[in-house]
Amino acid sequence: MADWFALLKEAEGLLRVNDEQALDYYLQIVENQEELRAYSCWRIGEIYNRLGDPMSSFQYHRTAFELDPQLTKYYLKEDHPAYGYSYSEPKEIHVTNCPLCGETGSPYACVNATTMLDFIPGFHPVRLWMCCDSCHHLFACNYPENLSELLSNSQFDFNLDPRTARFPGICQTLKQIQYLAPGDRLLEVGVGAGEFAAVAKEMLFDVNGLDIRLPYANAVSNMLNIPVHTCDFQDFETSENFDIIIMGDVIEHILDPIQALRKAHSLLNEKGVLWISTPNFESAYSMVRKDADPMWRVVEHLNYFSFISLSKWLNRLGFEVVDYQVSSSYNGSMEVIAIKKPDEAA
Numbered sequence: 001m002a003d004w005f006a007l008l009k010e011a012e013g014l015l016r017v018n019d020e021q022a023l024d025y026y027l028q029i030v031e032n033q034e035e036l037r038a039y040s041c042w043r044i045g046e047i048y049n050r051l052g053d054p055m056s057s058f059q060y061h062r063t064a065f066e067l068d069p070q071l072t073k074y075y076l077k078e079d080h081p082a083y084g085y086s087y088s089e090p091k092e093i094h095v096t097n098c099p100l101c102g103e104t105g106s107p108y109a110c111v112n113a114t115t116m117l118d119f120i121p122g123f124h125p126v127r128l129w130m131c132c133d134s135c136h137h138l139f140a141c142n143y144p145e146n147l148s149e150l151l152s153n154s155q156f157d158f159n160l161d162p163r164t165a166r167f168p169g170i171c172q173t174l175k176q177i178q179y180l181a182p183g184d185r186l187l188e189v190g191v192g193a194g195e196f197a198a199v200a201k202e203m204l205f206d207v208n209g210l211d212i213r214l215p216y217a218n219a220v221s222n223m224l225n226i227p228v229h230t231c232d233f234q235d236f237e238t239s240e241n242f243d244i245i246i247m248g249d250v251i252e253h254i255l256d257p258i259q260a261l262r263k264a265h266s267l268l269n270e271k272g273v274l275w276i277s278t279p280n281f282e283s284a285y286s287m288v289r290k291d292a293d294p295m296w297r298v299v300e301h302l303n304y305f306s307f308i309s310l311s312k313w314l315n316r317l318g319f320e321v322v323d324y325q326v327s328s329s330y331n332g333s334m335e336v337i338a339i340k341k342p343d344e345a346a
């Protein structure tokens with residue numbers, strides 16, 4: 001009788017070194033050894049993703065959780081927040097067409113999101129990413145029906161703790177913005193822990209904030225004594241305009257990012273500055289790290305731009321892209337500055 005545990009050990013040693021051979025071993029184990037089946041299906045899911053077969057990856061990843069809802073106990077440490085997670089299939093919305101241009105997309109990548117510290121039970125642990133060939137954009141194929149409820153009810157304490165090491169980098173960004181902007185009235189969409197708003201206040205900008213999560217909004221408002229509204233950006237109503245809008249790590253969370261960019265355009269004064277930081281799925285970091293780039297596993301993210309898709313859409317919406325930086329705060333994120341073009345004469 002074959003020693004399936006020995007074969008499993010051998011397969012583990014081949015991961016990433018010789019994925020094809022490892023795949024062959026895991027497939028044999030799935031056929032023959034019930035006890036190791038769920039675990040092996042998860043490994044096969046990972047391998048198929050690396051081999052560029054996202055649909056097979058998707059099938060095996062899902063089968064793994066169906067076979068053993070407590071799958072995470074095999075690959076997470078006991079102190080990981082998702083260690084005790086038990087899978088049940090959430091009610092989901094399935095997206096087949098690009099949220100930017102409406103064209104159909106094709107499967108691009110598939111990952112298991114439970115390995116991340118900010119996994120939110122209620123999201124499906126298996127995420128399929130689709131690619132729109134027409135505008136070179138990635139979008140999540142599946143997300144929970146009760147998305148906004150899950151997001152407004154979840155918060156992570158580590159997000160409430162400002163990372164002061166970011167301050168000098170933010171200062172450099174704001175100096176550049178200051179030079180370009182027609183004034184100092186600034187709106188930050190998604191204040192998070194408040195680092196950007198804090199440095200902006202230090203540099204004497206007129207700072208206003210907005211965050212969908214009430215605890216974040218209150219914490220930053222109290223900390224800095226600035227107005228922070230709690231609402232969805234789309235629902236934000238004001239009679240005032242801004243010279244600067246900051247959207248740091250926001251548009252990847254939004255179901256319809258084009259609407260959000262359009263909203264930013266409508267709130268900006270002429271020649272106003274829009275600063276965006278968002279993961280670039282074609283960043284140097286992502287090209288080097290491949291499936292080990294944590295970007296793939298953030299369940300809250302619904303959209304990933306490339307520099308191509310972001311600049312194309314900013315242009316279309318009436319902005320001129322004037323700067324590109326590799327983010328010093330987040331691996332694989334891009335920082336783009338765009339200026340609102342004067343309204344074209346009717």
Ligand SMILES: [Zn+2]
Nearest residue numbers: 098101132135
């Ligand atoms: Zn598209």
